[in-house]
Amino acid sequence: MGRVFATVAFVEALTWAGLLIGMYFKYHAADPTPVGVKVFGPVHGVAFMVYVVVSVLAAIRLRWPWWAALLALAAAVPPLVTLPLEWWFKRRGLLSAPLR
Numbered sequence: 001m002g003r004v005f006a007t008v009a010f011v012e013a014l015t016w017a018g019l020l021i022g023m024y025f026k027y028h029a030a031d032p033t034p035v036g037v038k039v040f041g042p043v044h045g046v047a048f049m050v051y052v053v054v055s056v057l058a059a060i061r062l063r064w065p066w067w068a069a070l071l072a073l074a075a076a077v078p079p080l081v082t083l084p085l086e087w088w089f090k091r092r093g094l095l096s097a098p099l100r
Helices: 002-027 035-061 066-074 082-092
Strands: none
Touching (some): 002 035, 002 082, 035 066, 066 082
């Protein structure tokens, strides 16, 4: 489950980056185009929802403390925060299966 969480966290951050780039081209480029937002908006929406579901499942299966589960859910809101959170969780051992 830890690998799934890491993969989904990376995809969520990647789609966030794509959406941010699309927003730049829509609102700040010399020749504005909404294509990036039209493409990455729905893709990021799906990635966000998958990240939330995987975070809840990982919290249950990997027996995260309550603060880790809340932090994982909160990390999806600001752009690109799921990557450093995933790295930190990996260092703390939260992405490996709990010992029985």
